[in-house]
Amino acid sequence: MKRMLYSPDYLVTRDPEKCIQCEVCVRQCAFNAHTYDAEKHRVDTDCSKCVGCFRCVYMCPTGALSVSEFSGRMANSANWTDKQLKELYKQAETGGVLLTGMGTDKKYKIIWDHILLDAAQVTNPSIDPLREPMELRTYLGGKPLSIEVKENKRKVSLPGADISGRFSITTELPQQLELKTPILFSAMSYGAISFNASKALASAAEECGIYYNTGEGGLHKDLYRYSKNTIVQVASGRFGVDTEYLNSCAAVEIKIGQGAKPGIGGHLPGEKVTDEISMARMIPKGTDALSPAPHHDIYSIEDLSQLIYAIKEATEYKKPVSVKIAAVHNVAAIASGIVRAGADIVAIDGIRGGTGAAPTRTRDNVGIPIELAISAVDTRMREEGIRNRASIIAAGGFRNSADVVKAIALGADAVYIGTAALISMGCHLCQKCYTGKCNWGIATQDPYLVKRLNSEIACRRLVNLILAWSLEIKEIMGGMGINSIESLRGNRLRLRGFDLHENELKILGIKPAGESL
Amino acid sequence: MKRIYFNEKYCMACRLCEIACLVAHSKSKKIIKAYKEEYPFLKPRLIIEEKGHVSFAIQCRHCKDAPCVTACVSGAMHRHKSGEIIHNEKKCVGCWMCVMVCPFGVIIRDLKGKKVVAKCDLCSDLGQPACVDACPNAALVYGEDKDNEK
Numbered sequence: 077m078k079r080m081l082y083s084p085d086y087l088v089t090r091d092p093e094k095c096i097q098c099e100v101c102v103r104q105c106a107f108n109a110h111t112y113d114a115e116k117h118r119v120d121t122d123c124s125k126c127v128g129c130f131r132c133v134y135m136c137p138t139g140a141l142s143v144s145e146f147s148g149r150m151a152n153s154a155n156w157t158d159k160q161l162k163e164l165y166k167q168a169e170t171g172g173v174l175l176t177g178m179g180t181d182k183k184y185k186i187i188w189d190h191i192l193l194d195a196a197q198v199t200n201p202s203i204d205p206l207r208e209p210m211e212l213r214t215y216l217g218g219k220p221l222s223i224e225v226k227e228n229k230r231k232v233s234l235p236g237a238d239i240s241g242r243f244s245i246t247t248e249l250p251q252q253l254e255l256k257t258p259i260l261f262s263a264m265s266y267g268a269i270s271f272n273a274s275k276a277l278a279s280a281a282e283e284c285g286i287y288y289n290t291g292e293g294g295l296h297k298d299l300y301r302y303s304k305n306t307i308v309q310v311a312s313g314r315f316g317v318d319t320e321y322l323n324s325c326a327a328v329e330i331k332i333g334q335g336a337k338p339g340i341g342g343h344l345p346g347e348k349v350t351d352e353i354s355m356a357r358m359i360p361k362g363t364d365a366l367s368p369a370p371h372h373d374i375y376s377i378e379d380l381s382q383l384i385y386a387i388k389e390a391t392e393y394k395k396p397v398s399v400k401i402a403a404v405h406n407v408a409a410i411a412s413g414i415v416r417a418g419a420d421i422v423a424i425d426g427i428r429g430g431t432g433a434a435p436t437r438t439r440d441n442v443g444i445p446i447e448l449a450i451s452a453v454d455t456r457m458r459e460e461g462i463r464n465r466a467s468i469i470a471a472g473g474f475r476n477s478a479d480v481v482k483a484i485a486l487g488a489d490a491v492y493i494g495t496a497a498l499i500s501m502g503c504h505l506c507q508k509c510y511t512g513k514c515n516w517g518i519a520t521q522d523p524y525l526v527k528r529l530n531s532e533i534a535c536r537r538l539v540n541l542i543l544a545w546s547l548e549i550k551e552i553m554g555g556m557g558i559n560s561i562e563s564l565r566g567n568r569l570r571l572r573g574f575d576l577h578e579n580e581l582k583i584l585g586i587k588p589a590g591e592s593l
Numbered sequence: 594m595k596r597i598y599f600n601e602k603y604c605m606a607c608r609l610c611e612i613a614c615l616v617a618h619s620k621s622k623k624i625i626k627a628y629k630e631e632y633p634f635l636k637p638r639l640i641i642e643e644k645g646h647v648s649f650a651i652q653c654r655h656c657k658d659a660p661c662v663t664a665c666v667s668g669a670m671h672r673h674k675s676g677e678i679i680h681n682e683k684k685c686v687g688c689w690m691c692v693m694v695c696p697f698g699v700i701i702r703d704l705k706g707k708k709v710v711a712k713c714d715l716c717s718d719l720g721q722p723a724c725v726d727a728c729p730n731a732a733l734v735y736g737e738d739k740d741n742e743k
Contacts, residue, residue: 096628098612104605135729137612138624517605523646530603530730 081165083158084123087146088132094140095119101132101141106513106525129506131515163436174436177509177519179336179428179473179495182440187447187580188479192589194570196557203559205550211560212546214490216327216467217252217396217420250420251396253327255490256285257546258561259480261538262425262471262492263309263331263400265293267344267353267365268432268509269498270526273518276501276534278302283535284542289492292331292342292367294356300324307398310387312341313367315357322390327421329398330383332371335429335446335472336439338402342367343433348512348521381417388418396420403427403449403472404442408456415457415466422466423492424449428473430495432519433510446472447486451584454487454566477548486584487566500541501534569593594676597715597722597735599649604732606648611637613727614652617716636701638713639724650724650733652713653678653699661691661700676738677715685709 088109097119101110109125110132112118126143133141150161163174196202203210224246231241238244261281266274268291275298281288282305289307290299294316299306303324310317311331322328333339344353344365354361374380384397398421399414401407411422426446431439450470457463470483471492480491499505502516509519517528549561558564572589573581581588612624614637619627627635639652655677661670662678669684670691680691691710692700703711716722725735 094625096612096625098608098628100607100609100612103607135607135609137609137727524605527603527646528605528730530732533731 080124081169082162083148083150084126084146085162086123086126086128087144088121088123088126089142089144090119090121091140091142094138096138096140098137100135100137104131104135104515106515106520106522107508107511127506127508128504129508129515130504175433175510176436176439176507177431177433178505178507179430180440181507184427184445187445187576187584188475188482190574190576191447191482191584191586192572192574193478193481193485193552193556194572195555200557202557203554205547205554208554208559210550210553211562212257212549214255214258214561215252216255216469216489218250218466219464220247220249221464223247251394253287253396253421254285255287257542257549258484258490259542259545260286260307260469260490260492261288261497262429262494263289263291263307263329263334264432264494264498265291265309265315265344266296266299266356267291267293267348267521269519270514270517270521270529271296271298271352272526272529272531273498273501273534274299276529276531276538277497278305279531279535280538280542281305283539286542287326289329290325293344293353293365294358295321295324296352296356309400310383311367312369312371313365315359315365315367318358319390322387322395325395327396327398328387328391329400329421329423330371330380330387330419331400332374332380333400333402333404333425334431335402335425335427335443336431337434338404338438338442339369340434340438341369345512350521353521377413377417380414384418398423398469400425400471402429402442403444403446405444407444407449408452411453411468412456412460412462415462419466421469421489422453423469423471424453425492426470426472429471430473430498431509446470446483448580448583450483450486450488451568451586455585458566477545478552480545481549481552481564482571484561484564485567485571486586487568489565497538497541500537501529502537594655594738595715595735596655596738597652597713597725597733598739599651600732600734601647601649602732603730604649605730606641606643607729608641609727609729610639610650610724610733611641613723614639614713617719617723618711636703636711638699638701638711640699640701650728651697651699652724654697655713655715656696660694660696664690664694666690677717678712679714680710680712682709 099112102112107125109122111120150158225243226246233241261277277288278299282302287305287307290309292309292311292315306325307327307329308325309329309331346362346364387397399419400423403424403426414422427443467489469490469492470488474491474493483491503518512520514520517525568585571586573586574589615635616624616627619631621627639650641650659678667684667686669681673679700710700712703709725733
């Protein structure tokens with residue numbers, strides 16, 4: 077047997093009193109951690125193969141299994157942690173780049189947890205959202221700087237006219253995306269996730285009146301019927317892009333970067349490119365789907381502008397165009413350029429954004445937190461007087477509705493949720509998406525595994541999640557005495573920083589807790 | 594009458610339905626006890642068909658034109674007034690003609706007493722069939738009869 081220099085990540089404990097040798101765990105583990113010994117009528121477990129996805133724990137009918145962190149520490153050093161050691165041993169063995177999935181698990185300060193929300197007391201009344209109407213409807217897209225009104229010669233009763241019918245608005249509103257709640261499902265391609273997962277996202281978006289994003293994997297023919305709730309992505313690989321694709325959506329997104337791997341392209345291994353995926357991506361079956369790191373036709377803001385307008389021409393100026401970038405050090409200036417290039421929406425993905433596969437070092441070390449990026453971009457766009465020209469969508473590690481409220485108060489128009497959506501479908505964050513062996517049937521194309529995700533059940537769970545978050549957002553807004561999400565947007569006066577450095581407060585544009593207006 | 598329908602699109606062959614069926618028809622109704630003490634003599638009353646990645650669980654279809662009822666010499670296999678096919682153990686002589694004629698192969702020989710057979714009784718005492726309850730992926734659904742079902 078091959079000796080490993082490192083200990084397993086997880087310890088699987090099987091209670092022999094409870095195990096009935098039913099082999100459910102054996103059949104459920106795609107990593108083959110459990111095996112059945114017919115001679116001894118016993119199920120054995122190889123802990124070194126366990127990835128900690130908890131599928132067997134969930135499925136075991138007698139509760140005989142438990143998975144815990146392997147506790148034996150190799151070196152008692154704060155600097156050389158077990159994780160560091162394991163990664164070194166793995167690289168020494170393979171000579172390869174370390175790969176991982178999902179958002180970074182590195183212990184960075186989570187600024188959301190250091191921002192506190194305000195509530196109304198005495199001098200302004202709070203609102204009970206169960207008794208009074210609360211407005212979460214959000215419109216994404218460019219807004220006119222001013223409104224022009226003309227006086228009608230005769231009274232008219234047309235849309236755009238006032239009640240008396242004497243005045244009409246002549247300013248044309250650019251195309252808008254209407255969201256019932258300021259949340260969208262972020263870009264996850266069919267290829268990275270299974271068809272059932274894509275379908276669940278699409279149907280949940282339709283039911284909630286929000287949008288899902290196809291990622292760069294093209295659009296499966298069965299998902300064309302959700303086109304009203306689809307944002308299609310045009311990424312550096314240009315997979316699946318044609319006029320039909322660009323016109324089967326509510327908006328088009330140009331993907332420049334991704335929070336989990338800024339500056340890096342994508343790679344869908346050939347074995348995952350099945351018949352269906354090759355059709356959606358418009359590439360031959362079994363070939364690697366490589367997304368280059370840059371768009372080979374974009375080397376400047378002017379080039380980006382050309383692509384934005386090429387898409388607008390192709391869609392007859394009927395679809396808003398979004399540009400998605402990773403939050404990097406110069407994000408404010410880049411976002412400003414993007415708005416000037418003609419984008420209607422800027423999507424910013426922070427360092428905690430998820431991925432199906434990324435080099436560990438890039439995921440864990442490149443980019444900036446989304447909290448700082450939102451405020452930097454919002455501030456810069458306000459200073460330059462162009463904030464109205466584009467909406468901001470924030471992405472990257474939104475864990476709950478309070479994070480969403482804080483992001484909107486910092487200046488975002490809406491947020492993308494990816495990891496939270498996957499978790500609601502069953503993901504247990506084992507970070508093994510890149511292996512294609514997702515035991516929960518989400519990040520896999522294996523016909524044995526994709527069936528594990530029932531898209532109807534997953535859809536219901538996603539709808540419930542969006543519903544719950546929307547209720548919580550209303551509840552928090554009501555507490556602040558705000559009855560419309562529009563009044564919360566960019567309302568940084570209702571935020572206070574706690575345990576934050578002066579510089580962080582400055583960039584966030586918020587006051588420290590305890591300081592009054 | 595209500596029937597059990599399967600959806601092979603979502604069946605992952607975990608066999609939790611089989612385990613639940615076995616426990617529901619055990620003496621103790623306790624999963625660990627049933628497996629540790631009664632197991633070799635217990636048979637689940639459904640079968641799981643698997644070929645490649647396609648799988649589904651199938652149990653007695655409670656056919657409208659049931660060959661097993663026609664074939665039964667002792668009247669043990671009979672139709673209940675609510676529609677389902679019921680097997681009366683006391684009347685069964687163990688000729689296994691029902692096993693021979695079942696077009697779905699879902700009447701299973703019971704090894705405990707050699708003359709009787711085991712077949713799905715829709716868990717009439719539980720309200721909802723145990724297999725449907727146990728399915729984690731809604732691949733088994735208990736629903737009202739579709740009209741043209743045989």
